Amino acid sequence: MKIFIVFFLLIGMVSCTNYRFAKKGHFIDGVDEYFNLDQQINVWLYMDYLAYNGNTGLRMDSLYPKDREIFDLVGLKGKGGQILFTAKPKNRLNYHLAVLKHRRSDFDYSSYARFDGKSAHYFYKDFEYDFLVIRHVIIPYDGKRLISMVYYVDKDKHASDGFKMLNYLADINAQELQLKEPFRNYWQVSDCLDNNKLSLTFKIRQNLTKKEKFVYLKMYTLYENNKGISYAKILTRKDPDSLSLSLCPNSYAIEYRNGHDELLHIDTLHIADGRDH
Numbered sequence: 001m002k003i004f005i006v007f008f009l010l011i012g013m014v015s016c017t018n019y020r021f022a023k024k025g026h027f028i029d030g031v032d033e034y035f036n037l038d039q040q041i042n043v044w045l046y047m048d049y050l051a052y053n054g055n056t057g058l059r060m061d062s063l064y065p066k067d068r069e070i071f072d073l074v075g076l077k078g079k080g081g082q083i084l085f086t087a088k089p090k091n092r093l094n095y096h097l098a099v100l101k102h103r104r105s106d107f108d109y110s111s112y113a114r115f116d117g118k119s120a121h122y123f124y125k126d127f128e129y130d131f132l133v134i135r136h137v138i139i140p141y142d143g144k145r146l147i148s149m150v151y152y153v154d155k156d157k158h159a160s161d162g163f164k165m166l167n168y169l170a171d172i173n174a175q176e177l178q179l180k181e182p183f184r185n186y187w188q189v190s191d192c193l194d195n196n197k198l199s200l201t202f203k204i205r206q207n208l209t210k211k212e213k214f215v216y217l218k219m220y221t222l223y224e225n226n227k228g229i230s231y232a233k234i235l236t237r238k239d240p241d242s243l244s245l246s247l248c249p250n251s252y253a254i255e256y257r258n259g260h261d262e263l264l265h266i267d268t269l270h271i272a273d274g275r276d277h
Helices: 002-016 067-073 164-178
Strands: 025-027 033-036 041-044 057-059 081-088 096-102 113-116 121-129 132-141 145-154 186-188 198-203 215-222 227-235 242-247 250-258 263-271
Touching: 025 081, 033 081, 041 081, 041 164, 067 096, 067 121, 067 132, 067 145, 113 164, 121 164, 132 164, 145 164, 198 263, 227 242
Parallel strands: none
Antiparallel strands: 025 033, 033 041, 057 081, 081 096, 096 145, 113 121, 121 132, 132 145, 186 227, 198 242, 215 227, 215 250, 250 263
């Protein structure tokens, strides 16, 4: 009888810290943003965040070895939230960053310090554990909703301004959440002014979107000796058969990739400058 009691107690202990990942999370290589279609949320990152490669990168379905201990230490509870992702960037300080969305609003952050930016705010608290320096950021938004950003790094790799990169991400994500920016399933950068862009509509390859659950459309600007990503979008079977964009005059490669980042098809597109004769 005692064996059964111990067994059930162990099961209960495990379930209390059973951290679960949010479904329908997406990360597109080359894009400094995480998307979640189910939670309708975007999270800004840095460009040195890459897809998980077995050592570094962004995970959306499994924890890094130290994650669970760190989450427990800062007071997060397994059933109290969903992990959007946990990541280890390729370069810089070799730090870790995890982002979680709370299911409830009862997390106590009354002892946390407050940071007020130009148009948003967040709360933070620092910890030390097992030769690690940790900062837990809480971003309140939309009434009583909460997002956690958990950052940790080895003490010997933590400079006096080591939180600078986290603070920037916390600030820009707080702005997006608190200013109630609408959810986007796309990303875009430009190398020309808006008044130089041209509007166009082109057909997407629905034969691919109908076969795959999700398709990543990635547009690369083609330069003389290299290329740079300028647009990305998560396509689903419900998307219309055309896409309207404002783009700089240039030549582009349009890649269609599946959810495993496998190339399905490439098209090319040339947009002439309207001022050319």
